[in-house]
Amino acid sequence: MVAPPFSMPVLKKRSEFLAVAKGVRTARRAFVLQALCDRGSGDVPRIGYTVTKKTGNAVERNRIKRRLRAAIRDVAPIATRPACDYVLIGRRAALDISFSVLKKDLAAGFACVHKDARTLAQEPTGPKSDHRGHERRDTSNTTPKAKPD
Numbered sequence: 441m442v443a444p445p446f447s448m449p450v451l452k453k454r455s456e457f458l459a460v461a462k463g464v465r466t467a468r469r470a471f472v473l474q475a476l477c478d479r480g481s482g483d484v485p486r487i488g489y490t491v492t493k494k495t496g497n498a499v500e501r502n503r504i505k506r507r508l509r510a511a512i513r514d515v516a517p518i519a520t521r522p523a524c525d526y527v528l529i530g531r532r533a534a535l536d537i538s539f540s541v542l543k544k545d546l547a548a549g550f551a552c553v554h555k556d557a558r559t560l561a562q563e564p565t566g567p568k569s570d571h572r573g574h575e576r577r578d579t580s581n582t583t584p585k586a587k588p589d
Contacts, residue, residue, distance in 0.1 A: 448516055451488030451525060460488065460527045464556040468545045470534035471508060475553035477524040485520040487512060491530035504530035511542045519550035526553075 451457060463476030489508055491501040508528050520526065534542065
């Protein structure tokens, strides 16, 4: 008897996608992978798929999602973690690259977001730089300048 294929619960609500967008992300040629790993312990991992309309017509977008779902079936049992939510944002390159390369990229992407999530969790007060890598100024102890008379 053959074992049933692996399937992950799917994110459906916009609020779930927005919550995951606040987590860590990594970009690959065929997709962007976002992850948020702070749900209750013991929960199964969930995944959401999205492809923007800029990517192509409905047929191409659906083909991208089908390829990503098929790759997830093979990679997720060993690469995902419990209590994590993931969002895969498909890119047009997902149609062109070979399936084995897509699976390798997915495995590397999962490893990268888990490493980044671990580093982010170890930072006591959050990141010390802005989104461009510039150091943020501490504005908590500043006093306003007195206006000249």
